[in-house]
Amino acid sequence: MTADVTTDSHDIAVTVNGTQYRRTVEARLLLSDFLRHELLLAGTHVGCEHGVCGACTVIFDGVAVRSCLMLAAQTDGHTVMTVEGLASDRDHLHPLQQSMHDCHGLQCGYCTPGILMTMKVFLDETPAPNEAQIREALSGNLCRCTGYQHIVDAMMLAAERLRG
Amino acid sequence: MTTRKFGAPIRRNEDARLLVGQALFVDDVELPGLLYAAFLRSNVAHARILSIDVSAARARPGVVAVYTAADLGSYWAPGPLLVPPPPIAGIIFNQRTQVPLAKDKVRHVGEPLAVVLAESRYLAEDALADIAVELDPLPAVVDLEKALTNASATVHDDVHANVAAHLRQSRGNYAAARARAAHVIARRLLYDHGASSPMETRGVVAKWDGRADQLTVWDTTQAPVFFRNGLAAMLGLSERQVRVIAPFVGGGFGPKIMLFYPEEVVIPWVAMKLNRPVKWIEDRLEHFFATTQERGQTHDAEIALAADGRILGVQDVFLHDTGAYNPYGLTVPINSQCTLLGPYDIPNYDSTFTAVFTNKPIVTPYRGAGRQHGVFVIERLLDIAAQELNIDRAEIRRRNLIPPDAFPYNNEIIYQDFAPLSYDSGNYEPILDKALELIGYQKFLAEEQPRLRAQGRHVGIGVACYVEGTGIGPYEGAKVQVQANGKVSVATGIGTQGQGHFTVFAQIVADQLGVAVTDIDVVTGDTDQFYWGAGTFASRGAVVAGNAVNEAAIAVRQKVLKFAADHFECAEEDLEIADGQVSVVGVPGQAIKLGALALKANPMRGAVRPGTEPGLESTQYFGPPSGATASGVHAMIVEVDPQTFTLEVLKYVVVHDCGTVINPLILAGQIHGGVAQGIGNAFYEQLVFDEDGQLLNASLADYLLPTALEVPRMEIAHTVTPSPLNPLGIKGAGEAGAIPVGPLFAQAIEDALELPGKKIELLEIPLSPNRLFELTTK
Numbered sequence: 001m002t003a004d005v006t007t008d009s010h011d012i013a014v015t016v017n018g019t020q021y022r023r024t025v026e027a028r029l030l031l032s033d034f035l036r037h038e039l040l041l042a043g044t045h046v047g048c049e050h051g052v053c054g055a056c057t058v059i060f061d062g063v064a065v066r067s068c069l070m071l072a073a074q075t076d077g078h079t080v081m082t083v084e085g086l087a088s089d090r091d092h093l094h095p096l097q098q099s100m101h102d103c104h105g106l107q108c109g110y111c112t113p114g115i116l117m118t119m120k121v122f123l124d125e126t127p128a129p130n131e132a133q134i135r136e137a138l139s140g141n142l143c144r145c146t147g148y149q150h151i152v153d154a155m156m157l158a159a160e161r162l163r164g
Numbered sequence: 165m166t167t168r169k170f171g172a173p174i175r176r177n178e179d180a181r182l183l184v185g186q187a188l189f190v191d192d193v194e195l196p197g198l199l200y201a202a203f204l205r206s207n208v209a210h211a212r213i214l215s216i217d218v219s220a221a222r223a224r225p226g227v228v229a230v231y232t233a234a235d236l237g238s239y240w241a242p243g244p245l246l247v248p249p250p251p252i253a254g255i256i257f258n259q260r261t262q263v264p265l266a267k268d269k270v271r272h273v274g275e276p277l278a279v280v281l282a283e284s285r286y287l288a289e290d291a292l293a294d295i296a297v298e299l300d301p302l303p304a305v306v307d308l309e310k311a312l313t314n315a316s317a318t319v320h321d322d323v324h325a326n327v328a329a330h331l332r333q334s335r336g337n338y339a340a341a342r343a344r345a346a347h348v349i350a351r352r353l354l355y356d357h358g359a360s361s362p363m364e365t366r367g368v369v370a371k372w373d374g375r376a377d378q379l380t381v382w383d384t385t386q387a388p389v390f391f392r393n394g395l396a397a398m399l400g401l402s403e404r405q406v407r408v409i410a411p412f413v414g415g416g417f418g419p420k421i422m423l424f425y426p427e428e429v430v431i432p433w434v435a436m437k438l439n440r441p442v443k444w445i446e447d448r449l450e451h452f453f454a455t456t457q458e459r460g461q462t463h464d465a466e467i468a469l470a471a472d473g474r475i476l477g478v479q480d481v482f483l484h485d486t487g488a489y490n491p492y493g494l495t496v497p498i499n500s501q502c503t504l505l506g507p508y509d510i511p512n513y514d515s516t517f518t519a520v521f522t523n524k525p526i527v528t529p530y531r532g533a534g535r536q537h538g539v540f541v542i543e544r545l546l547d548i549a550a551q552e553l554n555i556d557r558a559e560i561r562r563r564n565l566i567p568p569d570a571f572p573y574n575n576e577i578i579y580q581d582f583a584p585l586s587y588d589s590g591n592y593e594p595i596l597d598k599a600l601e602l603i604g605y606q607k608f609l610a611e612e613q614p615r616l617r618a619q620g621r622h623v624g625i626g627v628a629c630y631v632e633g634t635g636i637g638p639y640e641g642a643k644v645q646v647q648a649n650g651k652v653s654v655a656t657g658i659g660t661q662g663q664g665h666f667t668v669f670a671q672i673v674a675d676q677l678g679v680a681v682t683d684i685d686v687v688t689g690d691t692d693q694f695y696w697g698a699g700t701f702a703s704r705g706a707v708v709a710g711n712a713v714n715e716a717a718i719a720v721r722q723k724v725l726k727f728a729a730d731h732f733e734c735a736e737e738d739l740e741i742a743d744g745q746v747s748v749v750g751v752p753g754q755a756i757k758l759g760a761l762a763l764k765a766n767p768m769r770g771a772v773r774p775g776t777e778p779g780l781e782s783t784q785y786f787g788p789p790s791g792a793t794a795s796g797v798h799a800m801i802v803e804v805d806p807q808t809f810t811l812e813v814l815k816y817v818v819v820h821d822c823g824t825v826i827n828p829l830i831l832a833g834q835i836h837g838g839v840a841q842g843i844g845n846a847f848y849e850q851l852v853f854d855e856d857g858q859l860l861n862a863s864l865a866d867y868l869l870p871t872a873l874e875v876p877r878m879e880i881a882h883t884v885t886p887s888p889l890n891p892l893g894i895k896g897a898g899e900a901g902a903i904p905v906g907p908l909f910a911q912a913i914e915d916a917l918e919l920p921g922k923k924i925e926l927l928e929i930p931l932s933p934n935r936l937f938e939l940t941t942k
Contacts, residue, residue, distance in 0.1 A: 043185015108662030109182030110414025147836030
C-alpha cells in the first residue's frame with residue numbers, strides 16, 4: 001500500500017507567476033513542498049501543515065488557498081501566484097508590500113507572504129474595506145509577532161493606494 | 165545638517181527582502197545531495213525502553229541510515245546546564261538535562277528515540293512506521309502536588325519525590341509584619357503559561373565540507389555563538405571549523421534560546437558521519453512536544469496590609485512545573501519570585517518555591533519567562549485587598565508604588581542574573597496617571613458603566629501594574645566598519661527573530677557616522693561575522709548589543725575624525741561628519757567621502773605609522789553591571805456576553821517606560837505583539853495534558869492562537885526614565901506587552917460580571933468561555 005503512494009506520479013503543467021512549468025510529481029507531493037523545494041520559490045512559508053495558520057497561502061486561479069492542503073498534482077492546467085509574483089524586485093514593491101513596509105506590518109516576516117496573498121485577493125474583491133472587514137479577512141492568517149494592528153493599518157493604506 | 169535618527173520612527177531595513185520572499189530562513193537552505201531527517205518520538209510520557217528494532221526501516225528504499233542512542237557511542241551525553249543555580253544559601257538544585265536520543269527510559273511524550281535519514285522528507289517519515297519499539301510503561305508524573313509525595317513515580321530514578329529545586333528568598337521579617345497587620349488575605353492562585361508557537365517551527369541544516377575541514381550549521385537558534393562553541397567541543401573540532409548561521413528566524417519568543425535540543429546535537433553529527441548535508445525541519449505537531457514551553461505554577465500567597473491599604477508584607481509558597489529536565493536552571497521560577505514584587509514598596513517578603521520534575525516537555529523561558537506568574541499573584545491580591553478594604557483598585561496600587569526618590573531601589577533578593585534585584589530608575593505614578601487618563605477610568609466607573617449596565621450590558625474595567633527586569637549581562641559586542649564604497653557594516657553576535665535589529669542598530673550608527681540608515685548593513689547571527697556574544701533573550705538585544713554598537717560607532721567616528729584631520733591638516737574640532745562625508749566647517753569644497761577615507765586608511769602601498777590600525781573599523785563590547793528595570797501599566801475595558809462568556813475588548817491602553825526609545829514604530833510593534841500573546845495566554849491558549857501526560861490539543865486547530873478578531877486595537881503611550889546603567893539610557897521592551905495581561909483580564913471580567921458582589925473570584929489563568937461558565941455558575 002505504501003509503495004503505491006511513493007511510486008504513483010503525475011505529469012503536470014502549471015503556470016506559476018506567469019511561467020509555465022512541466023514536471024513529474026509524486027501523487028502525494030504537497031503544493032507547498034512543490035513550490036518551495038521543486039520550483040525553489042521559497043517565499044511561500046509553511047507554518048503548520050494542517051491548514052490553520054495561513055502562512056502557505058497562495059493564489060490558485062484567483063482564489064486564496066492553503067498550499068499545504070493541496071497536492072501539486074491538482075494544479076495541472078491551472079495558474080498559481082506566489083509572493084514572488086507580486087513584485088519584480090525589492091525596489092519595485094507592490095502597494096500591498098509598500099504599505100506593510102510603511103506601517104511596520106511585519107516583524108519576523110514568516111507569516112507575511114501568506115498574508116500578502118490573502119489580502120491581495122481580498123482587496124481585489126473589496127476595494128474599500130472598513131477595519132472590521134479587514135480583520136475578518138485577516139483572521140485566517142496567524143501572526144505571532146505583530147498583534148495585527150500594524151497589518152490592519154497597512155491594509156487600510158494599501159486599499160487607499162490601490163484605489164488611486 | 166542631518167536630523168537625529170535615534171528616536172525616529174524609521175521604517176525597517178530588513179523589510180524588502182522579507183516582503184518579496186527573498187529572505188533566507190533555515191528551511192530555504194537547499195544543498196546538492198541533501199538528506200532529510202525524521203525523528204521517531206515516544207508516544208508515551210513515561211516508560212522504560214525494552215528494545216528498538218530499526219532493521220526494517222534501514223531496509224526501506226530511499227533510507228540511507230537510521231540511528232538510535234546506541235549508535236551515538238561516546239558522542240551521547242546529557243546536554244549542558246545553561247544557567248547554573250544562583251549562589252544562595254540553602255538552595256537545592258538537582259541537575260538533570262536532556263539527552264540526544266533516549267536511552268533506557270523516555271520521560272515525556274515526544275522525546276526522540278531514533279532518527280531516520282532518507283532521500284526525501286516523505287521517505288524519512290514513511291520509514292518511522294517501520295521502527296519497532298518495545299516500551300514498558302510507567303505511571304506518568306503529571307500533577308505537581310502528587311509528584312512530591314512518596315507514592316509518586318519518579319521521573320528520574322535517583323531524584324526522590326521529583327524535587328528539581330527548592331529555593332527560599334526573603335527580605336525583612338514577614339512574620340513580624342503579619343503580626344501587626346490590620347488585614348491578612350491568603351489565596352491559592354494558579355497561573356499557566358503556554359507554548360510560544362512562533363510561526364516558524366525549529367529547524368537545523370548541517371553541512372560538513374571535508375575539503376575545507378569545516379562544518380556549517382543553519383539553525384533557528386537565538387544563541388548562535390554558544391551553539392557554535394558547544395558543538396565544536398562535542399564534535400572535537402576547533403571553534404573556527406564550525407560556522408553557525410541563524411539566518412532570518414521566524415519568531416522565537418524564548419524557546420529558541422534553548423541549547424542543545426536533541427536535533428541540534430544529532431543532525432551535525434549525522435552530516436559528518438555520512439558526509440552529506442542533512443536537513444531537519446520540525447513540524448507543528450512535533451513543535452508541541454519537542455520544543456520547550458512554559459507551564460503552570462501553583463501559588464499559596466498571603467498579603468499583610470495596614471488599615472490604609474499599605475502593603476506590610478507578602479508571603480508566597482509555590483510549585484513550579486519544570487518538565488522532564490531542567491537545562492535552563494531556575495530562570496523561570498526566580499523571575500516569578502522576583503517580579504511578584506512589581507513596582508510596589510514591599511518591605512517584608514518571604515518566598516519559597518519548589519520546582520518539580522514531571523513527565524511533560526521541558527519548561528524554559530517564553531516571553532515574560534515566569535514574570536507573568538508573579539505579577540498575577542500580586543495584582544490579584546491587591547484586587548482582593550481593594551475589595552475587602554473598600555479602596556479603589558487604582559488607589560490601592562498608587563498608595564504602594566515605590567516613590568521616585570527611592571531609586572535605585574534594592575529589593576534585597578537575588579535576580580536571575582545573580583545580581584541583587586535592584587531597580588535602576590523609575591517614576592511609576594505618572595505611568596499610572598496616564599493610563600487612567602487614557603482609559604477614562606473615573607468617567608467609566610462614574611458614568612459609562614452605570615449607563616451600560618442599565619442597558620443590560622456587562623462591561624468592566626481593569627488596571628494592572630508591572631515591572632520588567634531587562635537588559636541583563638553578561639555582555640554583547642559589535643564590529644562597525646566603514647567600507648570603501650562608503651557604506652557601513654555592523655556585525656554582532658546575537659541572533660534576530662523579527663525585533664528590528666537591522667534597523668535600530670543602523671540608527672545608532674547613523675547618528676555617529678553621518679550615513680543614511682539604509683546605507684548601513686547589519687549582520688546578526690553568523691558566527692563567522694562576529695565571534696563573541698551571548699544571545700537574544702531577556703529583552704536585552706537593544707540594551708546590551710545596542711550599546712556595544714554605539715561604543716564601536718563612537719570609536720570609528722574618532723578614527724574618522726583623526727584620519728580626516730590628518731588629511732586636511734586641521735584640528736578635529738573643525739570637522740563635521742554628515743551625509744556620508746567629512747567636511748571642514750566653513751570651508752566650502754573641503755570635504756572627503758567616508759569611503760575615500762576608508763580607502764586611505766587601508767593603503768595598498770606606502771608606510772603607515774607604527775601603532776596604526778588599518779581601516780575605519782572598531783570592535784567594542786558592552787556589559788551592564790546589572791539589568792535595567794522597565795515598567796508599565798495596562799488598562800482595559802471589556803464586555804462579556806453573559807450567555808456565551810465570550811469577550812469583546814472595547815478599549816486597551818498601554819503606558820510604558822523603557823527608558824530612551826530608539827524607534828517608536830518598532831517599539832509599538834513589540835508592545836502590540838506582546839499584548840497579543842498575553843491575550844492568548846489569558847483567555848485562549850492552554851496546553852491540556854491528561855493524567856497520562858498526553859497533550860490533548862497539539863494542533864493550531866485546538867491550541868488557539870489569537871487572530872485579528874481577538875486582538876483589539878491598542879493605544880500606547882510612553883514615559884521616559886532613562887537607565888543610568890548604559891550610555892544610551894535604554895531599557896528592554898521585548899516582553900513588557902505580555903506580562904500583566906492575565907491579571908488585567910481577571911480583574912476586568914470580575915468587574916464586568918459583578919463577581920465580587922457574588923463572592924466569586926477569578927484566581928486562575930488562562931480563563932476561557934468554558935472555564936468562566938464553570939467558575940461563575942456553581
